[in-house]
Amino acid sequence: MALHLLSLADFSGEDLAAYIDRAIVLKKEAAAGLRHDSLAGKTLGMIFEKPSTRTRVSFEAAMYGLGGQVIYLSGRDTQLARNEPLKDMARVMSRYVDGLVVRTFGQEVVEELAAYATIPVINALTDLHHPCQVLSDIMTVIEKRGPIQELVIAWVGDGNNMANSWIQAAARLGFELVLACPADYDPDAAILAAAQAEARRPISLVRDPREAVARADVINTDVWASMGQEAEEAERREVFAPFQVNDELLAQAPADAIVLHCLPAHRGDEITAAVIEGPRSVVFDQAENKLHIHKAILERHLATG
Numbered sequence: 001m002a003l004h005l006l007s008l009a010d011f012s013g014e015d016l017a018a019y020i021d022r023a024i025v026l027k028k029e030a031a032a033g034l035r036h037d038s039l040a041g042k043t044l045g046m047i048f049e050k051p052s053t054r055t056r057v058s059f060e061a062a063m064y065g066l067g068g069q070v071i072y073l074s075g076r077d078t079q080l081a082r083n084e085p086l087k088d089m090a091r092v093m094s095r096y097v098d099g100l101v102v103r104t105f106g107q108e109v110v111e112e113l114a115a116y117a118t119i120p121v122i123n124a125l126t127d128l129h130h131p132c133q134v135l136s137d138i139m140t141v142i143e144k145r146g147p148i149q150e151l152v153i154a155w156v157g158d159g160n161n162m163a164n165s166w167i168q169a170a171a172r173l174g175f176e177l178v179l180a181c182p183a184d185y186d187p188d189a190a191i192l193a194a195a196q197a198e199a200r201r202p203i204s205l206v207r208d209p210r211e212a213v214a215r216a217d218v219i220n221t222d223v224w225a226s227m228g229q230e231a232e233e234a235e236r237r238e239v240f241a242p243f244q245v246n247d248e249l250l251a252q253a254p255a256d257a258i259v260l261h262c263l264p265a266h267r268g269d270e271i272t273a274a275v276i277e278g279p280r281s282v283v284f285d286q287a288e289n290k291l292h293i294h295k296a297i298l299e300r301h302l303a304t305g
C-alpha cells in the first residue's frame with residue numbers, strides 16, 4: 001500500500017525524527033558534492049491549486065537532485081477545474097506517475113486523492129495543514145538550537161494550517177509549544193485537544209504574545225491572511241496588529257531566541273523589516289531546508305512506493 005503524507009499526526013515521533021535525520025545527512029552530502037540517484041527512473045506529479053514559490057521549486061529541485069523527474073500541473077490546467085471527480089484523477093495519475101505532491105484548499109481533497117490513488121500522496125499545504133513545511137522548520141530549529149525536546153517554541157499570530165501542523169509535531173516529538181492567537185483565530189480545536197491529550201510537554205494557547213515569547217527559544221509567525229482568505233485581509237490586519245513580531249516583542253523574549261517565518265512574509269504586518277532582516281532571523285536557512293527535507297520525504301515515500 002502507498003505511504004501517504006497527509007498530516008504529521010499520521011506518523012510517530014520516531015518517523016518524524018527520521019525524516020529530519022536523513023535530511024541533515026542529505027544536506028551534508030550535497031554540500032560535499034555527492035550526487036544522488038535513488039529516484040532514477042521515477043516521475044513525480046505535482047498538482048497545485050494555490051500559488052507557491054518555495055514548495056514547488058524545492059520539491060522539483062529535490063526530485064531532480066535524486067535523479068527523478070517532475071510533471072507540474074497547475075490546478076486550473078487540469079480537468080479538476082471542470083469538476084472531474086477527484087477519485088478519477090487519483091486513479092488516472094496513478095497509472096502515469098510514481099507519486100503526487102498536492103497543494104489545495106480542503107484537507108478532504110488530499111484525503112480523497114489518497115483514498116483512491118495507488119501511489120503516495122504528499123500534502124504540500126491545505127487549509128488545515130502544512131506538514132512538510134513544519135518538518136523543515138524543525139530541522140532548522142535543531143540545527144540552530146539543538147534537541148527540540150529541550151526547547152520552548154512560540155507561535156505568534158493566526159491559528160492556521162502552520163499552527164495546526166506545529167501542534168501535531170509538538171505532541172509527537174515532545175516539545176513545549178505556546179501559541180498566542182487572537183480570540184476567534186484559534187487553531188483547529190480538535191487538533192489541539194488531541195495533541196494536548198497525548199503531549200509529554202505542555203501545548204498551551206494564550207492571548208498575549210508577550211506571554212508566548214517570555215520563555216521562548218524560537219519565535220514563529222506567519223501571514224495574517226492565508227491563501228484563500230484575501231477578502232478578510234483588512235479586518236485581519238486590525239485584529240492581528242498587537243501580534244506583530246517586532247523589536248518590542250523580541251525585547252520580552254530571551255536574548256538568544258531565534259525567529260522563524262515560513263515565507264512569504266509581509267513586512268510591516270506580521271513581522272517588521274528590522275526583525276526579518278535582523279540577526280535573530282533564520283528565515284533563509286529555513287527556506288533552504290525545504291529542499292533537503294523534501295528529498296528525505298521523496299526518498300522515503302517514492303523509493304518504497
Ligand code: CP
Pocket residue numbers: 051052053054055056125133262263264
Ligand atoms: N513556505 C511556503 O510554503 O512557501 P510557498 O507558498 O512559496 O511554497
Ligand code: NVA
Pocket residue numbers: 125130160161162222223225226227262263264
Ligand atoms: N498560512 C500560509 C502559509 C503559506 C506558505 C497560507 O496558507 O497561505
